Amino acid sequence: MKYYDKLVFELSKEGRCGFSLPLNSFPSGAELPAALRRESALELPEVSEPDVVRHYTNLSQMNFGVDTGFYPLGSCTMKYNPKINEEVAALQGFAGLHPLMHAGLTKGALRVYQEMNKALAAITGMYTFTFDPCAGAHGELTGLMIMRQYHMMRGDLGRTKVIVPDSAHGTNPASAAVCGLEVVEVKSLENGRIDVEALKPLLGPDIAGIMMTNPNTLGLFETQIEEIASLVHGCGGLLYYDGANMNPLMGVARPGDMGFDIMHLNLHKTFSTPHGGGGPGSGPVGVAKHLEDCIPDIRVSGFHGNFGVILRAYAYILALGRDHIRKVGQYAVLSANYIKESLKDVYKLPIEGVCKHEFVFDGLVNDGAREGVPGATTLDVAKRLLDYGFHAPTIYFPLLFHQALMIEPTETESKETIDAFIEVMRKIAAEAAVDPEILHGAPHCTPISRPDETAAARNPILKYQDA
């Protein structure tokens, strides 16, 4: 990767043109009244087509993607994005469909939704899905709306609180707040699982339900799920499943069978659609049969959700089929355990035992700290990984450990790639033990070095015109 400094505005030259439009063959139409016309100048760049192509190609070369290298990124499954998916989503017969066309004109698109609904129900054990949500957090919000709608439709209006474990993704409590629910936190035990004894006194007629991630954000299966489900249902609440961690259960176990009533899936994680630098995603929400009637009044996006993403995920499911789906879950879990066991002598493993698709280290065993030299932190390890050509893991999450470093390899990385990663992680641990300063200064080999984030927040420059 090389450093490239331009912004497209800096390539602009008055009179240069990057568009090609048809000649105007119409008699001139009505002019807008002066009072409705834009008066201010429109500060867009004026650049030619070659300028644009070269500029964005140069920008892309400062980016890392799944096609560039390995993302050992916990909490966001970054698996390979199959190329046939892209081809399918670009077909004009899909890309050219207007969202308000009636069912008679969109039979092929509707078939995609029907088949996806059947497939996701089979994979998760849910009864039916809505495809409107455009991302994972959007799915959480939709799922919580369904939860509240269920209670409201039964005239049970006092259920205003939702239980969220302390290890939950930040989006869980945030989605609850947007949905008008008060968050009640339940603590985790030393072994990383929900403290069932601490859960019991929280349950009552004011509880709408509980949001769980299973396996949780430590990559650990909530072994007491059956008891938790029975307790929460016993108090009249519902169980929500955060599908961010669905990958290890693919082909092996189903949230619907464990007692979950509502769940979302991240098609841009578990179902191989590309992350796009932060979206578009798709977060379909599945519900058990008794919640089917709670969906129709809930309208969370303009039309039918992110159809283009749903198409890609459907292509992936067809490639997996019933024959290969089990390997997705199993190999994801195998790779995680293999890395964990290969590194736990040099990185602190707070909770022993078999993990699922991801696990969390709590910093280095020997961070190299000595008189006058602070030890290497998790941030330093993450930044040093960039020098060796790997993306950094998710760090400082979950909040249960001070030096959390969360690793999820996915099933699409080869043993060779994983071995290379293990070797680099060991090398970094050795560097830290000898001279943590190497790590404090990292990264050294990326297009830019560490930024001044404090200055960015203190004196915000948020557009070209501000600079």
Add this chain to the structure above:
Amino acid sequence: MASLPYLPHTDADVRAMLEKAGVKTLEDLYADVPAKFLKKGPYALPPAMSEQEIREWFSSLEAQNARLKVFVGQGAYDHYTPSVIPYLTQRSEFLTAYTPYQCEISQGTLRYIFEYQSMMCALTGMDVSNASMYDGPTAAAEAMKMCVSCTRKKNTVLLSRALLPHVIKVVETYAKFHGVTIGLIDAPEGETSLKALQEALTEDVAGVILPSVNRYGIVEDHTGFADAVHAAKALMVEYCDPSALAVVKTPGEWGADIAVGDGQSLGLPLCYGGPYVGFMAVKKDYMRKMPGRIVGQTTDKEGRRVFVLTLQAREQHIKREKATSNICSNESLMALWVTIYLSLMGPEGLREVNRLSSDGAHYLYCELLKTGKFDEVFPSKPFLKEFVLKPKEFPGLMQKRLEEAGFFAALDTEEGYVTFCVTEKHGKAEIDRLVSVIKEG
């Protein structure tokens, strides 16, 4: 069964990895899952397809969809997509990248988002833009929440009845669960009434959402609106078609506090409704209340200009339930589409798109009236590319004839009108053909 080329594991790899993991079989990795929850028997899924079979299957599905010339808008506009855009956005460095939290290896994403933010500010006349939202309606819903959080002890947000129907529905859904009361302002003459607004501006009103160009395609006159809204200590939100902002008065010029809308009209394919890209841009005062990611400029250790995600103290991964929103993933790649589109079009290209669309729409409007099959609904109201008419006959038959002739047009509205939209993709000959289909009926 077809093989799956996405998994690199050989049997020898699996054996070696199991050994290191300290278990005998793949099943042992799930020993902690209660046996009753392990799925027995095969999944109810079709057998695995080869790539060739997948391609053929989608091609058969695609063929079941109608291929029509689109003359309907209503929040999804059939503007032309320059070929450069899909070419560049398919670059895997953009497409397969994660959220740019690791800025040292994400300067590509961060730079285009900074450019996107700059362009959205230029279009709307606002000070600060976020990095994108899901779509226009959800951006409006976020603006609704922002109005409440930016004002003290107020809990009602007013929506114009002239907003697009899907915008109203989504905002109402969010409001119901967020505990916000929604009031609707009438638009009796085809645009939001200032008088109705003034009457509705009670003490409890936190904000007002108004359409810049409304559901009837009419360019609204918001003279006096900002003064009325601000006098009531409420926020003014404009819902805009960003393409039209090249020629119509901007939210900034009208005195709005927040601008939202859907970037779909800036070169995104219709794609049956998504992925699109919502935008939000605000006055500087409200910067720290804004939802979503924001990219800012700073320097690295060598003093070079670099870009980072900033003001993250507003966001869910830091603030959890106290965050300004729950949004995490947005529509980053679609923001790149918009950025490349606006780079190519520039100010003159975007004005020309509006000129072609508007001239085509006015031509179609006149020709349709000449058929004698429609009445005018809002004569003399200014419009650009979209308009409504009142059909003299039941529109179902007309729509069917149009479909058979290859047109998606004259979609009926809740009010009993039919709606048309013309973009630069439609030339005079095509419009003449559409009119002749209607005339012959």
